[in-house]
Structure formats: C-alpha cells, structure tokens
Amino acid sequence: MSEVSKTDAPMPERHAGDKNPRAVRCSICTCKILNANLGVYTDITKDLPETSLKAKEVSTIEAVTGFWEVSDMFDFENVGFSHSVKEDNSEDLVKYLTCADCEYGPIGWCLHAHSQEGAIKKSFYLCATEKRIKYE
Numbered sequence: 001m002s003e004v005s006k007t008d009a010p011m012p013e014r015h016a017g018d019k020n021p022r023a024v025r026c027s028i029c030t031c032k033i034l035n036a037n038l039g040v041y042t043d044i045t046k047d048l049p050e051t052s053l054k055a056k057e058v059s060t061i062e063a064v065t066g067f068w069e070v071s072d073m074f075d076f077e078n079v080g081f082s083h084s085v086k087e088d089n090s091e092d093l094v095k096y097l098t099c100a101d102c103e104y105g106p107i108g109w110c111l112h113a114h115s116q117e118g119a120i121k122k123s124f125y126l127c128a129t130e131k132r133i134k135y136e
C-alpha cells in the first residue's frame, strides 16, 4: 500500500466567493501553484481533456466543476500554459493551465475574452478538485 492514499470522499462544500483555504500544489511533483487566499471559488463547469504529463492530440474530455478564479497570472507561484484552443462559436481563446515543472495538466484553463470595446479580459481558473491538484 502506498502512504499517499487517494480518497473518493466528497470535498467539503464550497460556496461561490470562498477563497482557497490552503495552497494548491501539483498532484504529481508537488510544485506550488497558488498560495492560499488568492483564488475565488466559482461553481462553473468546463469540459477539459483528461490529465496527462504531455499534451495529447486526442484525449478524453471530462466535465470538471469548481475552480479557483484568479484575475492576475502573477498571482500564481508557478504555472504553465498550453497552446491556444479556440472556443466554439466564439472569438474567445482558451489556454489550458499546466504544472510549470512537470507539465502535468490540464489543471485549469485561462480565458481570453474579447469585449465589445475590443479589450481582452483574461481570467484564470484553477481546478478546485483534488483529482487534478492537491492542497498543502
């Protein structure tokens, strides 16, 4: 048996607007990704490719619910980005977040949304479920 036990127990209930109570680390190499209290919980669902150490051409898509929203990429301790993926029926671009050290991911996603004024609003969403990340 491994000392690191995985549990299927549900995470404590979170509410929109909650801050992440503990720092978020990569679940593979434990590199720190986000310090505590920098992400704001948002209860949205996003289709993400299943996690792997290298981005794959074709991968299974999984609906993931619950993210820590971060508005400034410099709030992250370490994070990497995939190539851009175009959203269907939209001018918006999506990039997937990966671990900066081991490239494990996607551990979240980043939206470059075009406003009507032509400005680009960037929002970063880091997975809140311990399947893709882990907490300190």
Ligand SMILES: [Zn+2]
Pocket: 026, 027, 028, 029, 030, 031, 099, 100, 101, 102, 103, 104
């Ligand atoms: Zn890692």
